[in-house]
Amino acid sequence: METILDTEFDARxxxxxxxxxxxxxxxVTAALPDGRRxxxxxxxxxxxxxxxxxxxxxxRRDAFxxxxxxxxxxxxxxxxxxxxxxxxxQFASPVPDRFAGVSVSEGLGGVPLIDGCGAxxxxxxxxxxxxxxHVIIVGEVLRYTHSDxxxxxxxxxxxxxxxxxxxx
Ligand SMILES: Cc1cc2nc3c(=O)[nH]c(=O)nc-3n(C[C@H](O)[C@H](O)[C@H](O)COP(=O)(O)O)c2cc1C
Numbered sequence: 202m203e204t205i206l207d208t209e210f211d212a213r214x215x216x217x218x219x220x221x222x223x224x225x226x227x228x229v230t231a232a233l234p235d236g237r238r239x240x241x242x243x244x245x246x247x248x249x250x251x252x253x254x255x256x257x258x259x260x261r262r263d264a265f266x267x268x269x270x271x272x273x274x275x276x277x278x279x280x281x282x283x284x285x286x287x288x289x290x291q292f293a294s295p296v297p298d299r300f301a302g303v304s305v306s307e308g309l310g311g312v313p314l315i316d317g318c319g320a321x322x323x324x325x326x327x328x329x330x331x332x333x334x335h336v337i338i339v340g341e342v343l344r345y346t347h348s349d350x351x352x353x354x355x356x357x358x359x360x361x362x363x364x365x366x367x368x369x
Contacts, residue, residue, distance in 0.1 A: 223356040225319070226281045228292045229258060231273035232311035238300055239266050239273070240313070242293040244355050245335075246278055254342040256322055259335040267336065273326070275310030276340060280320040282350035286360055288315070289353065309343055320347040 224244040231239050245259040256278060260267050270276065281288055292299050305313040309323045324340025331337075354361040 217357075220357045223354055223361070226289050226353045226355050226360075227258065228279045228281060228288055228315060229270075229276055230279065230305075230313045230315065231270050231276040232313060233269055233272050237269070238313050239269050240292045240299045241266055241270075242289050242291075243278075246280070249339060253327075255327060255339055256324065256342060257337055257339045259332065259337050262331075262334050262336055270338075271329075273310065273312075275308075275312050275343075276324055276326065276338075277308055277312045277314055278322045278324065278340070279315045279318040280322075280347075281353040282317060282319045282348070283353050283363055284350070285315075285317065286353055289355075289360070317350070318346075318348070319350045319352050321345060 225246070226242065226244050227246040229241050229243050229246075233239065241260065241264070243258045243260070245257075247257055249255040249257050258278065260270065288303065291301075291303075300313065304316045306316070308314040308321075310325075312323060314321060314323070322340070322342045323344040324342055327339040327341040329336050329338050351363040354363060
């Protein structure tokens with residue numbers, strides 16, 4: 202184990218340390234006023250509050266899609282199931298249409314809803330907070346679904362197969 206106390210952290214090493222925290226993987230989608238759709242892979246999702254029901258995720262400030270997303274009043278967070286692993290790189294890549302081959306229906310505020318996820322949270326944009334090189338985006342959950350599908354897990358830059366579960 203290595204303890205690092207410098208204020209001038211090495212970015213690659215700090216990212217590696219942050220990546221030791223295992224997460225799920227989500228795809229956040231929204232519909233723009235002009236009808237375009239945006240979708241972004243994000244593992245920074247977290248539940249925030251029960252009353253009111255709030256969730257958050259963080260978007261890189263210089264990301265192409267941030268200004269677009271800020272035009273939308275609603276967004277949906279899709280918790281990916283294990284068998285949706287291919288969607289994670291698809292919604293993180295500069296492909297012409299990230300929704301190509303993805304089956305969607307229309308949610309609140311016209312948000313594209315992806316079928317077959319572990320959970321889906323349809324949100325109204327609640328607030329944003331600038332936080333360094335990211336923006337924290339908080340949504341109020343207006344409607345949600347969930348299933349027993351095994352989750353997609355992300356750890357240390359790799360996707361993991363769902364491990365043994367211990368009940369708490
Ligand atoms: C597993 C995974 C998790 C990611 N999590 C985030 C995240 O939480 N926030 C973020 O800004 N980018 C995250 N990214 C990167 C974005 O998906 C990627 O930069 C995407 O291109 C941003 O969309 P844009 O280019 O349309 O703005 C993640 C990528 C992967 C593969």
